[in-house]
Amino acid sequence: QVQLQESGPGLVKPSETLSLTCTVSGGSISSYYWSWIRQPPGKGLEWIGYIYYSGSTNYNPSLKSRVTISVDTSKNQFSLKLSSVTAADTAVYYCAREAKGAVAGGYYYYMDVWGKGTTVTVSS
Amino acid sequence: SSELTQDPAVSVALGQTVRITCQGDSLRSYYASWYQQKPGQAPVLVIYGKNNRPSGIPDRFSGSSSGNTASLTITGAQAEDEADYYCNSRDSSGNHLFGGGTKLTVL
Numbered sequence: 001q002v003q004l005q006e007s008g009p010g011l012v013k014p015s016e017t018l019s020l021t022c023t024v025s026g027g028s029i030s031s032y033y034w035s036w037i038r039q040p041p042g043k044g045l046e047w048i049g050y051i052y053y054s055g056s057t058n059y060n061p062s063l064k065s066r067v068t069i070s071v072d073t074s075k076n077q078f079s080l081k082l083s084s085v086t087a088a089d090t091a092v093y094y095c096a097r098e099a100k101g102a103v104a105g106g107y108y109y110y111m112d113v114w115g116k117g118t119t120v121t122v123s124s
Numbered sequence: 125s126s127e128l129t130q131d132p133a134v135s136v137a138l139g140q141t142v143r144i145t146c147q148g149d150s151l152r153s154y155y156a157s158w159y160q161q162k163p164g165q166a167p168v169l170v171i172y173g174k175n176n177r178p179s180g181i182p183d184r185f186s187g188s189s190s191g192n193t194a195s196l197t198i199t200g201a202q203a204e205d206e207a208d209y210y211c212n213s214r215d216s217s218g219n220h221l222f223g224g225g226t227k228l229t230v231l
Contacts (some may be wrong), residue, residue, distance in 0.1 A: 044223075047222060094166055108157075110157035111157065111222075116166050
């Protein structure tokens with residue numbers, strides 16, 4: 001059974017870079033998309049971006065200028081870097097596996113495995 | 125527009141049926157997936173594709189879609205179904221969209 005575990009600092013200073021890693025256990029990182037999602041306190045889910053195991057990425061347009069997602073297939077890990085953070089970046093950060101299904105004429109996507117989340121607070 | 129819209133809150137009497145809806149242009153092209161989130165926990169996938177349930181999700185959960193609207197139906201709601209529910213889909217640019225979430229109260 002595939003499990004995901006987020007890790008990284010729980011406190012980041014304003015203007016610095018937030019760095020998190022998601023470790024995939026119980027399965028291979030190959031053949032899937034891998035996403036980062038966040039949830040500010042008391043608010044809804046916000047997709048940050050995803051990376052395909054081959055390295056191709058797609059980012060939320062509202063965060064694109066500050067986000068980098070990378071993958072290390074040898075370690076079965078993928079990582080998030082978010083630069084120039086402010087208090088508005090305080091949130092629970094989740095990593096998730098995205099699977100793909102086929103239907104006539106196309107595909108559909110869904111996040112079937114999630115990490116438990118890690119809280120990141122931006123404060124001096 | 126590149127967004128998904130959900131009603132902020134819905135309530136249902138114990139044992140009754142409730143439908144939670146999600147509207148957005150992307151849903152004309154892509155199936156929604158639905159996630160249940162209880163306080164302090166990570167989201168859990170409950171419905172994906174046309175109407176598929178992951179292993180372990182009760183069959184009282186079902187999904188449907190028509191035009192720009194996707195729906196999650198709970199037939200015979202239980203107390204443990206009280207949670208926030210989020211819809212999600214990709215858009216034509218490959219970006220993911222989440223609805224704002226619906227807080228379900230079971231009375």
